[in-house]
Amino acid sequence: MNNISQTKKNERLSLIEAGRYIVYIVSKRKDICGLIKESLKKTVDEKKIAVLKDIKDLPFSFNADTYIITENDRAYIAAAAGISPKRNVKLFVYADNLHDLNEQDIIFLIKHNIDRVIHSKNIDKLNYEKFIDAKIFKKKHYNAFLEKSSTMLDDLCHNNDDILETGGVKIYGISQHIKSVTEKACKIAQSESSVLITGESGTGKELIARLIHNKSARNFNPMVSVNCGAFPEGLLESELFGYKKGAFTGAFTDKQGRFDLADKSTLFLDEIGDMSLSLQVKLLRVIQEREIEPIGSLKTKKIDVRILSATNKNLEEMILNHTFREDFYYRINVIPINLIPLRERKTDVIVLIYYFMKKFADFQNNQVYGISEDAFNALLNYGWNGNVRELENLMEMLVVLNESGLITVKDIPEKYFKEKKGDAGEKALPPDAGPNFNFLDKSVKINLKDEMEKTEFGIIRKAMEISGGIKEKAAKMLGLNRTTLIEKLKRYEKNKKK
Ligand SMILES: Nc1ncnc2c1ncn2[C@@H]1O[C@H](COP(=O)(O)OP(=O)(O)OP(=O)(O)O)[C@@H](O)[C@H]1O
Numbered sequence: 001m002n003n004i005s006q007t008k009k010n011e012r013l014s015l016i017e018a019g020r021y022i023v024y025i026v027s028k029r030k031d032i033c034g035l036i037k038e039s040l041k042k043t044v045d046e047k048k049i050a051v052l053k054d055i056k057d058l059p060f061s062f063n064a065d066t067y068i069i070t071e072n073d074r075a076y077i078a079a080a081a082g083i084s085p086k087r088n089v090k091l092f093v094y095a096d097n098l099h100d101l102n103e104q105d106i107i108f109l110i111k112h113n114i115d116r117v118i119h120s121k122n123i124d125k126l127n128y129e130k131f132i133d134a135k136i137f138k139k140k141h142y143n144a145f146l147e148k149s150s151t152m153l154d155d156l157c158h159n160n161d162d163i164l165e166t167g168g169v170k171i172y173g174i175s176q177h178i179k180s181v182t183e184k185a186c187k188i189a190q191s192e193s194s195v196l197i198t199g200e201s202g203t204g205k206e207l208i209a210r211l212i213h214n215k216s217a218r219n220f221n222p223m224v225s226v227n228c229g230a231f232p233e234g235l236l237e238s239e240l241f242g243y244k245k246g247a248f249t250g251a252f253t254d255k256q257g258r259f260d261l262a263d264k265s266t267l268f269l270d271e272i273g274d275m276s277l278s279l280q281v282k283l284l285r286v287i288q289e290r291e292i293e294p295i296g297s298l299k300t301k302k303i304d305v306r307i308l309s310a311t312n313k314n315l316e317e318m319i320l321n322h323t324f325r326e327d328f329y330y331r332i333n334v335i336p337i338n339l340i341p342l343r344e345r346k347t348d349v350i351v352l353i354y355y356f357m358k359k360f361a362d363f364q365n366n367q368v369y370g371i372s373e374d375a376f377n378a379l380l381n382y383g384w385n386g387n388v389r390e391l392e393n394l395m396e397m398l399v400v401l402n403e404s405g406l407i408t409v410k411d412i413p414e415k416y417f418k419e420k421k422g423d424a425g426e427k428a429l430p431p432d433a434g435p436n437f438n439f440l441d442k443s444v445k446i447n448l449k450d451e452m453e454k455t456e457f458g459i460i461r462k463a464m465e466i467s468g469g470i471k472e473k474a475a476k477m478l479g480l481n482r483t484t485l486i487e488k489l490k491r492y493e494k495n496k497k498k
């Protein structure tokens with residue numbers, strides 16, 4: 001070995017002794033490694049900068065579509081750099097524009113164990129410590145999960161692509177729940193049946209309604225929405241049915257109602273739980289007869305409208321309290337879709353954090369390039385009573401106010417640390433808790449013991465999913481001994497076979 005390469009090797013070794021990482025930049029752009037190196041030099045002594053390599057020097061070809069970087073490759077890279085394969089080798093991908101990263105790319109990054117994505121705008125601001133510490137995802141917790149569900153991820157992305165093509169609705173999430181809701185919505189879109197979408201505020205009810213409309217044969221006309229909670233009773237009636245000039249004081253011209261506007265399309269009755277009982281009677285007639293009569297008009301008009309409704313209220317309870325009509329309920333609820341709260345689908349939180357970060361960074365032309373692990377964990381463990389909307393708003397604030405490029409715990413308001421998992425107030429039900437029984441149906445017989453078992457299994461299944469199938473982790477999460485958990489799992493397996 002000549003002197004120069006021996007010195008280089010020693011230099012590398014001293015970096016390793018100092019606990020530094022060997023950094024490889026995997027990039028499709030050849031000039032980028034030099035730029036990154038220059039930028040890092042501004043914050044640290046050049047000697048402390050680990051080896052930077054260009055893509056052309058990698059021992060394999062980098063192809064985002066097909067190549068999977070394995071642990072063996074990492075070991076190979078380490079060996080090529082003259083270090084122990086056990087040492088840290090970090091892989092970074094350079095992206096010209098974060099916008100270029102689509103869902104597939106993000107999944108690619110997780111699958112291939114890529115440690116960080118660097119945005120071109122941030123090269124000037126790179127700080128060595130941050131450069132090393134930032135991560136997009138907390139990989140060690142989710143690798144196991146993602147490995148198992150990579151096929152599912154691929155399926156979902158494929159679905160999302162279809163949805164996007166049909167009309168610009170993009171539903172992000174990798175939980176089994178969001179996958180089955182999306183699939184159900186696509187399937188029933190083809191029918192003419194009325195759909196009632198339920199779920200807590202901010203869970204994505206309107207998004208699902210839009211998806212159903214956009215995937216339906218009625219998508220050549222825009223969906224017409226009415227927020228039933230936003231109008232006083234009389235006004236809502238004229239908004240829905242329209243009126244003739246002179247029908248009442250102030251009716252200076254004819255007004256077309258929303259039912260009429262939604263002819264040959266879809267009418268989305270949002271917050272339907274806020275509709276008065278008397279208006280429910282009128283709507284029931286319209287839905288049965290498929291004709292409307294504008295206020296002050298003597299003529300009826302045939303209409304061809306598909307009805308989607310949504311509410312965050314418990315309509316069955318309202319029926320028992322006589323504040324919602326049972327006959328109307330069965331008219332609008334031919335096909336039910338229930339969206340579970342975000343805190344019960346943690347895997348979606350991961351995807352949504354990244355999605356909103358990217359969306360607002362692009363939108364604001366902001367230089368945010370990542371979120372620290374601690375900050376990421378805080379968000380993952382939070383109760384999210386305001387569901388996706390709350391997460392969306394928080395991410396917008398974090399991106400707009402961010403100056404360093406990296407979102408850290410210091411940026412996150414205190415309340416997000418206080419409200420930990422399972423401490424999110426009344427609404428923090430355990431996963432799958434409280435199945436929605438129809439107590440109005442007299443034929444329904446409920447065996448409480450069986451139902452409790454089902455709920456218990458639902459919780460265990462979720463814990464197993466979140467812990468990537470690792471029983472020890474799941475047991476800890478549930479406050480159980482590992483052996484107790486194993487016994488319970490065996491019992492459920494046995495019951496399933498019966
Ligand atoms: N899976 C998702 N992927 C991407 N964005 C989502 C998702 N779910 C919800 N959102 C976004 O979160 C916000 C709230 O969603 P939406 O308005 O559909 O909720 P909602 O259930 O109708 O709420 P509310 O009951 O308060 O009316 C919207 O900006 C929506 O685009």
Ligand SMILES: [Mg+2]
Binds near residue numbers: 205206270310
């Ligand atoms: Mg809504």
